[in-house]
Amino acid sequence: MIAFxxxxxxxxxxxxxxxxxxxxxxxxxxxxxxxxxxxxxxxAYNEALDWAxxxxxxxxxxxxxxxxxxxxxxxxxxxxxxxxxxxxxIVGCVGAVGVRSIAWWESSIxxxxxxxxxxxxxxxxxxxxxxxxxxxxxxxxLGEVETVDGFLLVxxxxxxxxxxxxxxxxxxxxYDLDLxxxxxxxGRKVVTADLRAIHHRSLELIRDLDDWAQASVRVTAKWEDxxxxxxxxxxxxxDRALRAEADADAAILFAHLLERRGEAHAGALRRRIVRLRRxxxxxxxxxxxxxx
Amino acid sequence: xxxxGTAIGDxxxxxxxxxxxxxxxxxxxxxxxTFMDAGGPGRTLNLILDEAxxxxxxxxxxxxxxxxxxxxxxxxxxxxxxxxxxxxxxAGCIGGSNFRGIAWWTGTVRGTPVRQRxxxxxxxxxxxxDWGPPPGPPxxxEAVDGLLLVxxxxxxxxxxxxxxxPSRYGVAIDLxxxxxxxGRTVFAARxxxxxxxxxxxxQPEDQxxxxxxxxxxADRREDAGDPDSAAWKERARHAEARxxxxxxxxxxxxxxxxAQRLRMLRRxxxxxxxxxxSLARRARDAARDL
Numbered sequence: 001m002i003a004f005x006x007x008x009x010x011x012x013x014x015x016x017x018x019x020x021x022x023x024x025x026x027x028x029x030x031x032x033x034x035x036x037x038x039x040x041x042x043x044a045y046n047e048a049l050d051w052a053x054x055x056x057x058x059x060x061x062x063x064x065x066x067x068x069x070x071x072x073x074x075x076x077x078x079x080x081x082x083x084x085x086x087x088x089x090i091v092g093c094v095g096a097v098g099v100r101s102i103a104w105w106e107s108s109i110x111x112x113x114x115x116x117x118x119x120x121x122x123x124x125x126x127x128x129x130x131x132x133x134x135x136x137x138x139x140x141x142l143g144e145v146e147t148v149d150g151f152l153l154v155x156x157x158x159x160x161x162x163x164x165x166x167x168x169x170x171x172x173x174x175y176d177l178d179l180x181x182x183x184x185x186x187g188r189k190v191v192t193a194d195l196r197a198i199h200h201r202s203l204e205l206i207r208d209l210d211d212w213a214q215a216s217v218r219v220t221a222k223w224e225d226x227x228x229x230x231x232x233x234x235x236x237x238x239d240r241a242l243r244a245e246a247d248a249d250a251a252i253l254f255a256h257l258l259e260r261r262g263e264a265h266a267g268a269l270r271r272r273i274v275r276l277r278r279x280x281x282x283x284x285x286x287x288x289x290x291x292x
Numbered sequence: 293x294x295x296x297g298t299a300i301g302d303x304x305x306x307x308x309x310x311x312x313x314x315x316x317x318x319x320x321x322x323x324x325x326t327f328m329d330a331g332g333p334g335r336t337l338n339l340i341l342d343e344a345x346x347x348x349x350x351x352x353x354x355x356x357x358x359x360x361x362x363x364x365x366x367x368x369x370x371x372x373x374x375x376x377x378x379x380x381x382x383a384g385c386i387g388g389s390n391f392r393g394i395a396w397w398t399g400t401v402r403g404t405p406v407r408q409r410x411x412x413x414x415x416x417x418x419x420x421x422d423w424g425p426p427p428g429p430p431x432x433x434e435a436v437d438g439l440l441l442v443x444x445x446x447x448x449x450x451x452x453x454x455x456x457x458p459s460r461y462g463v464a465i466d467l468x469x470x471x472x473x474x475g476r477t478v479f480a481a482r483x484x485x486x487x488x489x490x491x492x493x494x495q496p497e498d499q500x501x502x503x504x505x506x507x508x509x510a511d512r513r514e515d516a517g518d519p520d521s522a523a524w525k526e527r528a529r530h531a532e533a534r535x536x537x538x539x540x541x542x543x544x545x546x547x548x549x550x551a552q553r554l555r556m557l558r559r560x561x562x563x564x565x566x567x568x569x570s571l572a573r574r575a576r577d578a579a580r581d582l
Binding site for chain 2: 101102103106118120121122124126203204205206209210212213214216217220221231233236237238239240241242243244245246247248249250251252253254255256257258259260261262264265266267268269271281
């Protein structure tokens, strides 16, 4: 039996996104758990693990963000196929290799079968690289990775039994890499499968930079001795500190400058429209006058 | 006598912006010293310092970037007030304290809100340095931005720009550091200017140069010690995490920018047709009613 669980802080978001996906993917015997989350995502997911450990005949536990909509009707068949490898502990639809921190997107992404659907600016879809395999780049593939993204996690019965979400790491960030590292440290595999999902989320990818950075530091400190590539870099610590400080300042500055560009383009467009309107209106009225 | 100087990297910008500003505020006897780029900003600015040292009765040397237009009618009077303080070495429009590297706007900012008139992206005017906090009242700072520097006779006599710095970024900050190391003060003052830099004065391709400048500034400011010490490791870990978070923030902004453009394109696709159609229909109806 494949079970589904989601941590809910905004019921309307869950009803609009995760719930239809679960209905689409679940089988008649699937168990579902909706956790009304008041604590951290880590604690809510631990609650889900405790719940799943009590289920009979569990084949997999699917952990979904409340804004994740599974699109596959044959989702459970894909999950079973991915878990035929007895070493596979965690399955995701986005995965990367060469991962050095919780910022897995700064490494080499090999699978990303999801759409980022946003509602700002009249809404839109941002399909990721292997959403449509016909257009996927040559390096896109399914299989073993170092980490998967946490918005859709499938855990094997072994993972449900042996892993836990480390609540000392923070509130919301870094749990996915930490869980994957736990599995890999135990000799298990993290893999990607062609699980297709829509992630209904804002274009604002990060709200609190400090909170995120602290989680990243904690995850790195936890795993740097076990996995030498975690936190790896070149140069002395001094070189790395100074380079990273400069890069961070530059990134913030560039973000601001990009906002400026957006404002300027919007302003220029508005001015053009006003000019066009001024030019068109008298000319058409004149034509109407001529017709008269 | 107040002298003016510009290291000209962009002759057209100087003609359009710096020169008219200087002409508007300079006194009849004010010398204007200009040099083309002599192979690095430090070297060119030092040529101006050399020339200024030869001026008898120098009250102050005002170094104006070629994109900076002085707009303050009382400029020379304000400069005289500033250099009346014998401790003052350098004054500028805006600057900061308690910052790392060369990003002075990440610290405590003081001085004059600087306006920026950009001629690209449809043109417009806005506050420069609005990526930092609004400046507090004029006051002493660790460094001022190099868009305009007022140097006292002491500074002209005793300071030199560091020609070994790898980039134009940070040259002024380094000069301020030297002045303070000699026990003099740096002041962010009320001096009105308009900068005519593009909307995005720094491009992503400038980032390697920026990083080099940051490291060079840190080399001069901070105790090197053991570069692999535990303290440096901790700082590196936090800085790298902060960098990834900042990049994520940048990606968000990039996505928002693209989404905004997409919406504009959608609207533009519809708007002219819709408006034309509506106006044509109104005109036709008006004609028919007659």
